[in-house]
Amino acid sequence: MTTVAAVDLGATSGRVLTGHYRDGRLTIEEAVRFPNGAIRVRTRSGADLQWDVLALWQGIQAGLRTAGRCAPVDAVGIDTWGVDYGLLDRTGHLLGNPTSYRSARTDGVPERFFERFPADRLYAVNGLQVQPFNTVFQLIADRTQAASGLADRLLLMPDLFGFWLTGREVAEVTNASTTGLLDVASRSWSGEILTALYDGWGIEGAALLPDLVEPGTPLGPVDVPQLALATPAGAPTPLVAVGSHDTASAVVAVPAEEGTFGYISCGTWSLVGVELDAPVCSEESRRANFTNELGVDGTVRYLKNVMGLWVVTECINYWRYLGQTDLGWDTLVPEAGRAQPLRSLIDMNDARLLAPGEMPVRIAEMCRDTGEPVPRTRGEYLRCVTDSLALAYARALEDATRLSGREIRTVHLVGGGSQNALLCQLTADATGLPVEAGPAEGTGLGNMLIQLRAIGAAPADLTALRGVIRRSFPTVRYRPCTAHAWHTADGRVPRT
Template structure:
């Protein structure tokens, strides 16, 4: 590739989505956000649904804006994992996809264990056994008319790709989050699906990240004003794209993709499937170029954003995020810490009250003000990062010399500094748009860019993007704080 390429990097989060124009050349890597839209689960009669048609509409609006403002050489979509849509035999969507935060999987893992034990499931999938994994969502639908009518299952980014191209498939990095993917063979585990009673025939063909899926269909071409544009399968789990966007040099590094969720872990050549890894609830997810993302899902800034929303609903003054972070900077450190991964913090609601309840139950001082609650959340999150990075390193037999913190959390200077302090190693923060950068780089390589491996992609990020370095400070007793959590 002699000339730079310009692609649409569609980066979908559970609370918002962006369409970025990504320009990639030999010494060029530039992102421009051209369309942003709100997202979120919609409650209807006690259930939580995604407005997936609205998401599709916004994706088209964003891609059209990329085409309007310059060349458009490709389109790639990454999003959160595990959620899916079901198609009937005519390729029509069977209802709105449910959110992973929906309560329909309550108690389902216990039922699945009667057929397939946790140990058996982990030995095949290597997956952290979260109650909202796709396997449990599907099990909750057994016996329903919707599942009985389904011809195909498509994970969210694959569903949107299907509407753009008419092609069905499942990109591997996202497929590996379902609980139905064999992490060793890198194929669907049809045996697991059969034993659980799931209709295994609905699982679509698998794709590698970097596959050119096909050109946009005529109706899409007409709407966006660009015909023949290829849609490229990127690391469609946003964390897979974000890890591509980690500007690491060779060496022992850990990463934190910090956003709504925090994905905390290591990049490895193969899975870690020991009993200790299973008991610690670590996951082995496929990454780009055959890598394994050995990581833990840790509650992220979702808890803080839900708290801000609650305070705004109560019309409290001075609860903007900048004001809260400024106040938290000088608030007493490690005064109150809680289990930031507690199941009570998983669903929407009055998060400040839940934090106070967890503090009371743990015998911790109860934070009374928004600033005190914000400091509690950030201290607790840094402790969770510390615990899980150290545990991942032990389980994988690796040293960690530096932590790369990417995603929206990299812009939270206090969180970055607390993470360096807690771990006792430097934290390199940024880029904030790691997922969109990884998305664009994989597209560019598929279109002919000289980016043969992850090292080349990351070198280009380092040449074109600054990161902020946080050195660990001494003075706070993080060991004692950790011991209070047990």
Template sequence: MRRYAAVDLGASSGRVVVAEVGPGTLDLHEVHRFANVPVRAGGTLYWDILRIYRGVLDGLRAAGPVDGIGVDSWAVDYGLLDERGALLGNPVHYRDGRTEKAGSRVPFEELYARTGIARQPFNTIHQLAAEPRLASATTMLLIPDLIAYWLTGEIGAELTNASTTQLLNAASREWDAVLAGGLGPASKILAPLRRPGEVIGPLTAEAAAETGLPVGTPVIAVGSHDTASAVAAVPADGERFAYVSCGTWSLVGVELDQPMISEEGRRANFTNEAGIDDTVRYLRNVTGLWLLQECIRVWEAGGERVDLEALLAQAAEEAPFRSTVDADDPVFHPPGDMPGRLADFCRRTGQPVPETRARIVRCVVDSLALAHRAALRDAQRLTGQEVDVIHIVGGGSRNALLCALTADACGLPVVAGPVEATSIGNVLVQARADGAISGTLADLRALIRRTQRLERYEPRADAAVPAARAFTRPAR
């Protein structure tokens, strides 16, 4: 039996999970969790990256001796290094407003044709266009690559996360020379690419001392975009499946062998992100449980603790689809008074205003189920790929109301779990690279089905699911 540590950094918290892996065995337990609290200073929203790194070091110390370490995180954000390898200030948070009016010298149609990546104002290419520190930088590292650099001293850019930057060519899976050239002299900041399963390097003496681990402990490249690791852990049996990696975002899509780049896909905002074993994650980013997370943050701001399970139970008793919102309306993207914004949206669109917390929660969950349905239908239409089952993985798989409503809305069974999909995908890539297990992606998924708890939700024949409402988004 071999032991691996998954460093999983999320937008609101980070954690270190240790897994014991072997043929027929996959046993995980969390050894450390820490808050990931962004900081606003001088009008800019930053990630507190040194606090994050301290949490990683503490988590690895709690993990004890392991046979490998893998790091994954959210996408698009980065740190800049100077010629000495020192960090040029804190990474800026993707929800900062600096890219709201971001443009590009390359028309978006060409950007999509080259990269297959959907339009998002916070994509790395746009962040770099708004980056005042670029002239002083010699290297750009996405967040998991930055953590791996501090652990090993090795510079590189893992492929799955690099694909989200809108600087990677979808066909060649290399940095796009034309788009990188648009950065001018700064194009040299793009690090050499590495693939999941490659050994990045051993812990430095400094990192080993901070963690209590042996100097030779290897750090292994995994699907460092957390969604890549999560989709690798979808416990699908066959190819006719869709997935919803559900957390702060809901990533709704299907798995392909090749990028699918079309004008229809561009208009539908579908993206082609690199996955494990040369797969393509053809998906749409849907605003997910961020809506609910922000509501809870606002309600708890006065010191009151919110019992989410009790609220969800109350929401389940409310009338279904009484009020729904366009979860992807830009008004919901920044932090702020989410309950007030939801109420204002319903008021503006002539719907009943959810006046209680239970009705606000029901509004959010109903809206997400309809958003999942819309994205799934578009994915099937655009790819021609038939879907027999939807897999919901990640934290949202614990939300029984959301899983049941997604089954009802889509008219398909939902298999929920594993909750720890990102960490599972992380450690399985490590274990395969280390020789503890072997096989294809399908074999890894079979191991998950044999060892992890899954819940199945069948669509209810009597479920009254409305057609999607047509909302007009305000001009921005």
């Protein structure tokens, strides 16, 4: 038996999972789960949202200690959300808490950047959907912070924790591709974009950015004495670069048998798209707001970022603040299921859904702005969000097919959203395609598969790796039922 540990950090929680691989099958268990969330802190100019990176580091260590006490650990891998980073000084000290991508500090920054570097040229190089929180724009916003002048190294979130585990400073390419600083065709840092940052803002990106590594690269032994991790042979446990962007790992774990599939990785965000061999950087693709993020084995994740279960989580937080009870999924999903279908629809790409706060109030405002009926109950609010998500998924997959030429016969929905039967059925209805739901722990499983392959325990071929998931974890199949109603509803929400 081979045992690996996956550190899987999301925007609302983190966990350390252990995986046991034997006879071509993989089982997992949770070693530790801990909370995460952007914390609002006061500044002289207002407020900021920051990550409590030391609390995350404590949670990671607790999880790895638990994993190591249970069994020898053959490898460790780390995945997190994208774009955010920590800055180190020349001695390797972290200069401050990393700022959250949900911070408002980048408002207006993309427009300033495009005055020097046209948006169409940027897309031709990095292939990314323009989001104000892309790292390229965060770096410009950082120029007003004193710490930026002391920065010697930029490490993305998974690479920061990897540095603390091993002392190795790298940037894994799947996550680096979310920064906007990468040339998506060459899978290398873009000299053209870095030159624009230096000429416009004095940002020495070439010095700040570490060397790139591909998924599967051994990064050295875990060198934290209090963890005492060791392999069955007694050697120090190695850290392996996995698809360190959580969606890259999730796509590895899609249990597809052939290439004609679309995927939805549904968690805090929903990442909706197809797997390609080369990027699509056409002007039509740019105008459709599609992104080309790098995947494992030279693949490209051609996808659209759609708001995910974050909206539901923030609704629940608001109702809890108001003193409401019975806010578990087993209560709320049936309430949404009993609500009138397609009564209220909103644009799930609306920027008002991005920040934490009074989410039901914003949803009501969005409905009033577009003439949609305002939800009246919790069930109607959640049905509005779920219907709107399914519609957004259908549009994104339709556009992905049109823009890439990749046929989709089946939709694989992985991540936490795969456990929401209503969302899965509505996605099948809206897309008119069968939906295979599961596994729920797709990100952690994909993380483990790359580790297992790197140490020679699992198959080398990506399709064969996905076969491990098919053999190990059941999926639930949802067939489309009410496609006509969705075609009618599509015209009620403007395309963005």
